[in-house]
Amino acid sequence: MKLKGTQILLRILEEEGVDIIFGYPGGTVLDIYDRLHDNKKIRHILVRHEQGAVHAADGYARATGRVGVALVTSGPGATNAVTGIATANMDSIPLVVFTGQVPTGLIGNDAFQECDITGITRPCTKHNFLVRNIEELASTIKEAFHIARSGRPGPVLVDLPKNVMAAEVDYDPKNIKIRNYEVFHKPAPKKMAQILEMLSSAKKPLIMTGGGVILGKAAAELTQLAKQYNIPVTGTLMGIGSFPGDDALWQGMLGMHGTYYANMAVSHCDLLIAVGVRFDDRVTGTIETFATNAKIVQIDIDPSSINKNVVVDLPIIGDTKATLQDLLKFLSEHNYEPVKNQREQWLAQLAAWKKKVPLTYCRSNDIIKPQAVIEKLYEITKGDVIITTEVGQNQMWTAQFFPFAKANTFITSGGLGTMGFGLPAAIGVKSAFPDKQVVDIAGDGSIQMNIQELATAAQYNINVKIVLLNNGYLGMVRQWQELFYKKRYSNTDMTHTPDFVKLAEAYGIAGFRATKPAEVEATLRQGLAVDKPVIMEFVISREECVYPMVRPGASISEMTHDREITN
Amino acid sequence: MEKKEHIISILVYNKPDVLARIAGTLGGKGYNIESLSVNTTTSYEVSKIIMTTIGNQATITRIENQLRRFVDVIRVDNLTNIESIHREMILVRLNLTEDKKEEIKKNIDTYKWKVIVSADSYVILEITGDKAQNDFAMARLEPLGIADITRTGIVALELES
Numbered sequence A: 001m002k003l004k005g006t007q008i009l010l011r012i013l014e015e016e017g018v019d020i021i022f023g024y025p026g027g028t029v030l031d032i033y034d035r036l037h038d039n040k041k042i043r044h045i046l047v048r049h050e051q052g053a054v055h056a057a058d059g060y061a062r063a064t065g066r067v068g069v070a071l072v073t074s075g076p077g078a079t080n081a082v083t084g085i086a087t088a089n090m091d092s093i094p095l096v097v098f099t100g101q102v103p104t105g106l107i108g109n110d111a112f113q114e115c116d117i118t119g120i121t122r123p124c125t126k127h128n129f130l131v132r133n134i135e136e137l138a139s140t141i142k143e144a145f146h147i148a149r150s151g152r153p154g155p156v157l158v159d160l161p162k163n164v165m166a167a168e169v170d171y172d173p174k175n176i177k178i179r180n181y182e183v184f185h186k187p188a189p190k191k192m193a194q195i196l197e198m199l200s201s202a203k204k205p206l207i208m209t210g211g212g213v214i215l216g217k218a219a220a221e222l223t224q225l226a227k228q229y230n231i232p233v234t235g236t237l238m239g240i241g242s243f244p245g246d247d248a249l250w251q252g253m254l255g256m257h258g259t260y261y262a263n264m265a266v267s268h269c270d271l272l273i274a275v276g277v278r279f280d281d282r283v284t285g286t287i288e289t290f291a292t293n294a295k296i297v298q299i300d301i302d303p304s305s306i307n308k309n310v311v312v313d314l315p316i317i318g319d320t321k322a323t324l325q326d327l328l329k330f331l332s333e334h335n336y337e338p339v340k341n342q343r344e345q346w347l348a349q350l351a352a353w354k355k356k357v358p359l360t361y362c363r364s365n366d367i368i369k370p371q372a373v374i375e376k377l378y379e380i381t382k383g384d385v386i387i388t389t390e391v392g393q394n395q396m397w398t399a400q401f402f403p404f405a406k407a408n409t410f411i412t413s414g415g416l417g418t419m420g421f422g423l424p425a426a427i428g429v430k431s432a433f434p435d436k437q438v439v440d441i442a443g444d445g446s447i448q449m450n451i452q453e454l455a456t457a458a459q460y461n462i463n464v465k466i467v468l469l470n471n472g473y474l475g476m477v478r479q480w481q482e483l484f485y486k487k488r489y490s491n492t493d494m495t496h497t498p499d500f501v502k503l504a505e506a507y508g509i510a511g512f513r514a515t516k517p518a519e520v521e522a523t524l525r526q527g528l529a530v531d532k533p534v535i536m537e538f539v540i541s542r543e544e545c546v547y548p549m550v551r552p553g554a555s556i557s558e559m560t561h562d563r564e565i566t567n
Numbered sequence B: 001m002e003k004k005e006h007i008i009s010i011l012v013y014n015k016p017d018v019l020a021r022i023a024g025t026l027g028g029k030g031y032n033i034e035s036l037s038v039n040t041t042t043s044y045e046v047s048k049i050i051m052t053t054i055g056n057q058a059t060i061t062r063i064e065n066q067l068r069r070f071v072d073v074i075r076v077d078n079l080t081n082i083e084s085i086h087r088e089m090i091l092v093r094l095n096l097t098e099d100k101k102e103e104i105k106k107n108i109d110t111y112k113w114k115v116i117v118s119a120d121s122y123v124i125l126e127i128t129g130d131k132a133q134n135d136f137a138m139a140r141l142e143p144l145g146i147a148d149i150t151r152t153g154i155v156a157l158e159l160e161s
């Protein structure tokens, strides 16, 4: 059967189960858009900026665990997508991003809207392709999906020259061959025996869960391991949700803004089982003092994540789900039992740390505290909500004060820390789960980075809810200036911000504002109930800081706390 | 940990940008490529890259793991610690000036350098050897007045696979 490039593209997208594309048209993708116009199976969401398209596809992918898809034009369309691609790449999120390209005959000629997007995105994609002829189109698209979701996932860019998409070729799905590249799944059985041995001799074991547990869909296995053997758990920012945040074994996030007790646990444990983490510098503090009392087991699918920052005692290359399943089986076959009073002593020690320095803040009846808004949001929603965040203090307070119970419900840009991520990501999540409450917890700086996506939400009735914690500052940067630059607030005071309620109205969505603690609950209830996209603006205490905090270059066992609380 | 030169053999799919990908990523991560040699193998679809780089064992392991992440990389071997032979080639032009002429000829005889072009006013030599041999040759060539020179990267092959 003869098919055009554009037909092949849509056909394979359908085969891959793609139901939504986020995109923005332009000259080189006109043929594809023309084909999309009649397609009944794939929904296209027209964003207002290509960065928004990629973040939306990314949010979709993080919430569903499936591959997110974006489509943009060549040149400026493609370069606008780069921040979104780099964001997904740092957090290992499976995406396929299609970019238009000038006809192959013009490539290299500085043609109108030509840009070497495969060159530009080489360092920030898992892989990318320039499709040079119609014969390779089908296999390339198939391969792109395979690469995006297999092994350590990541974004794959496919550059589609206009003439290739217009060309015709004999299409036979049976003839599409894709290369298999090597990925590791199952570790050697002897590794299981080694973990058992380490667990049996450990008095103070700790599990550290990370993004790899969520990416590998291994939250159930991880939770079983911890609960069955009574092992306490801490997690990275990306691991939040992979273990129930309301469980007594949960110690909260570790690292720069981790809880005191989580950081003390890591510093004092004698066995650290690290699952799907890459020991980012925000997590470890100074490497020399990280988990110095512990033997470290690291389970990761990507050998390049192992021994990169932290040298480990037992590296295990494997998929989190497969490996944890093997481990659970092995432990039960060998009747592993923790020594009861030893484990109880360790848990009592953790409880004592938690009692000494709990995760808390100074409450106020006069001024809205951001943490109180987040706690109230949890109380009202009972946690049944998917939350995205922007970047900065809003993100850290969310990680600290919202006890996430399930994987894929906390969606945040960790590795790149991209301001402007939260709103388009929420749009992506809500398009995948229209019946779920989806909330973007935002700062006034970040929200303005992709504010134009409010129009997208309004156009498609994608009823995302924005909880805007407005401190009138680039809060996280201001915090660093307060603590490390003698309060010299160079260029962090957003002295002019729009009236967000009016702005909401201008976009045809709803807007509410709370300026006093007494208004918080009503504003949240009202905003969550409205059947429209909503901005709920909370005018919060301007100079609130995120505590605890590990100073850059310090050990994670040395934390700075809120002076008003510790005094 | 001791820093030394490592010879890494990388089998890759012969894609247009595979070299850019590898060089770009290693460069972007701050690793230095000392020498590089690339060509197709018995199959046009597959190329072999021989790369040398300097670092301690931990750095080299990181480089190898990084290389293994590439979709187009089929296999990575560090030839440094396995029995293998190494060769690189020098092409050099020496001008036969009055004062050096005799010495150049004497050296060509002594070291059995291969003359591939012999003209009235100059000679071009081809010298192959491992790095030590070629460094030795370089030390002899320099006093003779090198008019121009090019040196390839190292190629290497395991004795047994």
Ligand SMILES: Cc1cc2nc3c(=O)[nH]c(=O)nc-3n(C[C@H](O)[C@H](O)[C@H](O)COP(=O)(O)OP(=O)(O)OC[C@H]3O[C@@H](n4cnc5c(N)ncnc54)[C@H](O)[C@@H]3O)c2cc1C
Pocket (backbone or CB within 6 Å): A090, A091, A092, A151, A152, A153, A209, A210, A211, A212, A213, A215, A216, A217, A235, A236, A237, A238, A239, A253, A254, A255, A256, A257, A258, A275, A276, A277, A278, A279, A280, A282, A283, A299, A300, A301, A302, A305, A318, A319, A320, A321, A391, A392, A395, A396, A413, A414, A415, A416, A417, A418, A476
């Ligand atoms: C303002 C700000 C402050 C921050 N502060 C903190 C902080 O205090 N604490 C903190 O923890 N983070 C913090 N972060 C986030 C931090 O920058 C990193 O993004 C985060 O620590 C990385 O999490 P991770 O190690 O779980 O790795 P991820 O980036 O999620 O990587 C996942 C790992 O799992 C592996 N993997 C993927 N799939 C699988 C699979 N199927 N099987 C096995 N392995 C797999 C990957 O190879 C990778 O090594 C902060 C970020 C920002 C923006």
Ligand SMILES: Cc1ncc(C[n+]2csc(CCOP(=O)(O)OP(=O)(O)O)c2C)c(N)n1
Pocket (backbone or CB within 6 Å): A390, A391, A392, A393, A394, A395, A416, A417, A418, A419, A442, A443, A444, A445, A446, A447, A469, A471, A473, A474, A475, A476, A477
């Ligand atoms: C695109 C981008 N630019 C700059 C930064 C640096 N940065 C990190 S946090 C932050 C402040 C964020 O301010 P706001 O969105 O108001 O959130 P707050 O910290 O006040 O909650 C900035 C500028 C960034 N992370 N991303």
